[in-house]
Amino acid sequence: MQRILPLLLTCSCIATAAAQHSSLSVNRIMQNPKTYIGSWPSTPFWSEDGETLYFRWNPMGAFPADSLYSVSRTGETATKVLPEERRNLGPTFDGWNHGEWVYDGDHSRKVYAHNGDIYVYDRTDGNTLRLTRTRESERSPRFAPDGNSVVFRRSDNLFRLDLQSGATHQLTDIREGPDPKDDDEENNFLESQQLRLFSIIRKDKEQREQREAARERDQEPGPPTHYLDDRNIQQLRVDPTERYVSFATVKQARNTPTMGIAFVTESGYAEHLSGRPKVGMDAASFKLHLQDLSRDTTMQIDLHQIPGTYDVHEFQREQGMELDSSKTKRDIFAFGPYWSEDGRHAVVEVRARDNKDRWLCRLDPESGALDVLDRQHDEAWIAGPGMSWFGGQSLVGFIPGTDLFYFQSEATGYSHLYTVDVSNGDVNQLTHGEYEVFSPELSKDGTSWYFTSGLTTPHERQLYTMPVSGGEPRQLTSMPGNNVVVMNPREDMMAILHSQPNRPPEVFVQDQELRRITFSQTDEYLSYDWRIPKTVWFEASDGVQVPAHVFEPEVPNGAGVLFVHGAGYLQNVHNWWSSYYREYMFHNLLADLGYTVMQVDYRGSAGYGRDWRTAIYRHMGGRDLQDYVDASGYLGTTYDIDPERVAIYGGSYGGFITLMALFTEAEHFGAGAALRSVTDWAHYNHGYTSNILNTPEEDSLAYARSSPINFAEGLEDPLLMPHGMVDLNVQFQDIVRLAQRLIELEKDDWELAVYPVEGHSFQEPSSWRDEYSRILKLIEQEVGLSSN
Numbered sequence: 001m002q003r004i005l006p007l008l009l010t011c012s013c014i015a016t017a018a019a020q021h022s023s024l025s026v027n028r029i030m031q032n033p034k035t036y037i038g039s040w041p042s043t044p045f046w047s048e049d050g051e052t053l054y055f056r057w058n059p060m061g062a063f064p065a066d067s068l069y070s071v072s073r074t075g076e077t078a079t080k081v082l083p084e085e086r087r088n089l090g091p092t093f094d095g096w097n098h099g100e101w102v103y104d105g106d107h108s109r110k111v112y113a114h115n116g117d118i119y120v121y122d123r124t125d126g127n128t129l130r131l132t133r134t135r136e137s138e139r140s141p142r143f144a145p146d147g148n149s150v151v152f153r154r155s156d157n158l159f160r161l162d163l164q165s166g167a168t169h170q171l172t173d174i175r176e177g178p179d180p181k182d183d184d185e186e187n188n189f190l191e192s193q194q195l196r197l198f199s200i201i202r203k204d205k206e207q208r209e210q211r212e213a214a215r216e217r218d219q220e221p222g223p224p225t226h227y228l229d230d231r232n233i234q235q236l237r238v239d240p241t242e243r244y245v246s247f248a249t250v251k252q253a254r255n256t257p258t259m260g261i262a263f264v265t266e267s268g269y270a271e272h273l274s275g276r277p278k279v280g281m282d283a284a285s286f287k288l289h290l291q292d293l294s295r296d297t298t299m300q301i302d303l304h305q306i307p308g309t310y311d312v313h314e315f316q317r318e319q320g321m322e323l324d325s326s327k328t329k330r331d332i333f334a335f336g337p338y339w340s341e342d343g344r345h346a347v348v349e350v351r352a353r354d355n356k357d358r359w360l361c362r363l364d365p366e367s368g369a370l371d372v373l374d375r376q377h378d379e380a381w382i383a384g385p386g387m388s389w390f391g392g393q394s395l396v397g398f399i400p401g402t403d404l405f406y407f408q409s410e411a412t413g414y415s416h417l418y419t420v421d422v423s424n425g426d427v428n429q430l431t432h433g434e435y436e437v438f439s440p441e442l443s444k445d446g447t448s449w450y451f452t453s454g455l456t457t458p459h460e461r462q463l464y465t466m467p468v469s470g471g472e473p474r475q476l477t478s479m480p481g482n483n484v485v486v487m488n489p490r491e492d493m494m495a496i497l498h499s500q501p502n503r504p505p506e507v508f509v510q511d512q513e514l515r516r517i518t519f520s521q522t523d524e525y526l527s528y529d530w531r532i533p534k535t536v537w538f539e540a541s542d543g544v545q546v547p548a549h550v551f552e553p554e555v556p557n558g559a560g561v562l563f564v565h566g567a568g569y570l571q572n573v574h575n576w577w578s579s580y581y582r583e584y585m586f587h588n589l590l591a592d593l594g595y596t597v598m599q600v601d602y603r604g605s606a607g608y609g610r611d612w613r614t615a616i617y618r619h620m621g622g623r624d625l626q627d628y629v630d631a632s633g634y635l636g637t638t639y640d641i642d643p644e645r646v647a648i649y650g651g652s653y654g655g656f657i658t659l660m661a662l663f664t665e666a667e668h669f670g671a672g673a674a675l676r677s678v679t680d681w682a683h684y685n686h687g688y689t690s691n692i693l694n695t696p697e698e699d700s701l702a703y704a705r706s707s708p709i710n711f712a713e714g715l716e717d718p719l720l721m722p723h724g725m726v727d728l729n730v731q732f733q734d735i736v737r738l739a740q741r742l743i744e745l746e747k748d749d750w751e752l753a754v755y756p757v758e759g760h761s762f763q764e765p766s767s768w769r770d771e772y773s774r775i776l777k778l779i780e781q782e783v784g785l786s787s788n
Helices: 017-021 083-087 180-186 188-197 199-218 314-318 581-592 610-614 623-639 653-664 686-693 700-706 708-714 732-744 765-782
Strands: 042-047 052-057 067-072 101-103 109-114 117-122 128-130 138-143 149-154 157-162 168-170 173-175 225-227 232-238 244-251 258-262 271-275 285-292 297-300 332-339 346-352 357-364 369-377 404-409 416-421 427-429 437-442 448-453 462-467 482-487 494-500 503-510 514-516 534-539 545-551 560-564 596-600 646-651 671-675 719-724 750-755
Touching: 042 482, 042 494, 052 503, 101 138, 109 138, 117 138, 117 149, 157 232, 188 199, 232 332, 244 332, 258 732, 285 332, 332 357, 346 369, 369 404, 369 416, 404 437, 416 437, 448 482, 462 482, 534 623, 545 581, 545 623, 560 581, 560 623, 560 653, 581 596, 581 765, 596 623, 623 646, 623 653, 646 653, 646 765, 653 671, 653 708, 653 719, 671 765, 686 700, 708 732, 719 732, 719 765, 732 750, 750 765
Parallel strands: 173 225, 560 596, 560 646, 646 671, 671 719, 719 750
Antiparallel strands: 042 052, 052 067, 101 109, 109 117, 117 128, 138 149, 149 157, 157 168, 232 244, 244 285, 258 271, 285 297, 332 346, 346 357, 357 369, 404 416, 416 427, 437 448, 448 462, 482 494, 494 503, 503 514, 534 545, 545 596
16 A cells, blocks of 8 residues: 555644445544533442432533532432532441541441541431541541540641540651751761860750750650651551551652643743653652550561562563572562551551562561561562552451451452461462452441452453352342442442443442433434444464454445554453443444444453463563454454455554554554554653563663564554644653654655644544544545545
8 A cells, every 4th residue: 555645743624525424423423522422420429328329410511510419219310419418418438448437346436537627427316526627637537446536647647536535645756857866966076076175065965954854754755756857658557556656658769750841821832741750760768667655666667578579580580680689679668557456467568669579468566577478479560450550559458357358369360359367377269260350348247248340251340249258259230231339338229330332321229129310311322323342252363362342334345443442451342331432433433434343352451360461561562462463364354354454543552552563564454543652662651661561771672672663664554643742641752753763764654643732631522523533534545445
């Protein structure tokens, strides 16, 4: 295919005659979704008594922003909450284990923070008691085990408030700045000289010290003082017995930020925008401290006492790095400790900064010793449901009234629910099978679990319950598609956000019967018969079955379009409303025009377990791209579509795959549109990229073979590259560098479309319309009927 597209640096309107062959058009489907599709509801939660359901909604896009709506548990019509009721809503409920508020032992009272003050709500009589009214912000409250006091955080310290007397007691004494003793040491020579030379100074010092000692004898002993120096405090907490206080101190590293420029501004001047550092950034310095208030001592917990914290990785050995494991002290940090209800046990979650290890350790608070209860190691990187992709805090905790600590692990290849008995180290797997567990939550009485899963198919999400010790899960929801559930406080009714591929989320309630509460779609949206794509599994070149959606036209035109979802770790082949709803509508338009459209959950996508997720380790644009090469082949064998009549497009990670497809596998595709695409992984952010490719300094081979800019000479087919100029995620510099590379390679078949006011996620309907008009024009001219 030899057609030449001009270099285009404007955002002018493009009319597409092909859209006349469908009742849909780019103009129609890319308008404001609130007025075209309808504004669907979100974030359901309950009143504390479980009698009223609240959610955010803007029916038919009638208001500038979403408003709060409510419906009684027996009602069927939602009404807008008036401002006075909204301002005095009181405590609300959206699950048992969210940690933003805490119940007492028998769930009769709830303590919570609101607008920087602490309140206690009595669930038996509905009365609310305000405990604090200060200019400072109080947060993270919880009841003491006896229920007679509340512990909370104010600034960098913990306090206990007695509910009977109202007296407040400061539990910690953590102060900003350097320890004054350090300053004394710096001036030690001069002070010693003064004391040696002048008797009057010696006498004044002795008297001052005597007065201070007498004053300290008369004062009630306080908590040990700790100075933060130039560090910030995190994770401040006290154990249930109020003997031990733990906290982390962090010093942020100085890394060079990236920079963007906004050209279209209110002032008329170009404005500099600060962005994130690039991959390979220095990590923050982390320390975990434990204070024993009874002994007036503070110790730093040595995290490197844990076996494995000096390990050398496989990729380092493969590259012949001469590393001594006794000297390779890895950068690690921790979350916790998490305490059992009685304060007898403490567990610390320790993470490696390279995200290849997570240790769950029992902490001996007297000695600071850490004993490993569970180690999850992955030579690629640790992630999956319940475990942060970026090495953040996992979903963990104690089962109330037990020595059992729950967590999720991919030990079997899928993220399942486990417990470990902290008293003896016995690990028990609670869920089993080739499926993943999402958002496990304990019931009110602690006897059972609720969790979401695609237990029977990865393309559905249903709510299940299961005994706390494990067993056969029992399905609680039944509607096909996705069911996001919030149980009410009495656990006798569910609020469900339910969606299907052709219908956005709507609110339902379910007790003995199922009732729909909201109806959000506009008549205009409902006037079109939206397709539900066909789910298929095709065999990849390595013999693995790969899931895909196919939009089949009634009258095929002999051409195909492959869509590549973004984010890498994201699922798009599913039976619910997609975050790519604009693309969903666009694919219906393409199918109307005769195109067979296919979207693939390629290797690296979410929802299919650890091996699927990590198949791209050290080579993005390897196995993931091959799944699209095989998808092109599937279109050929199943629908008789020649590869030169297959267009490929996608945004972000999807744009990256599109570039790699056209640069390295050109014979399988006829054209492509790479939206907001990563062109060189050495220029992307650290948290995402270092997991998959390590760092450029450690693993230059992984970056060399994964970055499209290194393969630009392979471009043979027409390429469209739309990009927002104020994109601080995949920054505009990325696409500018690739453009210069294509210019120097004397490539002609490419087009750059820039969007001066758009970031990574487009906001303006006019930008969406312009971008997809260009994509449609590319498809029509290069692989469609007009290309013949």
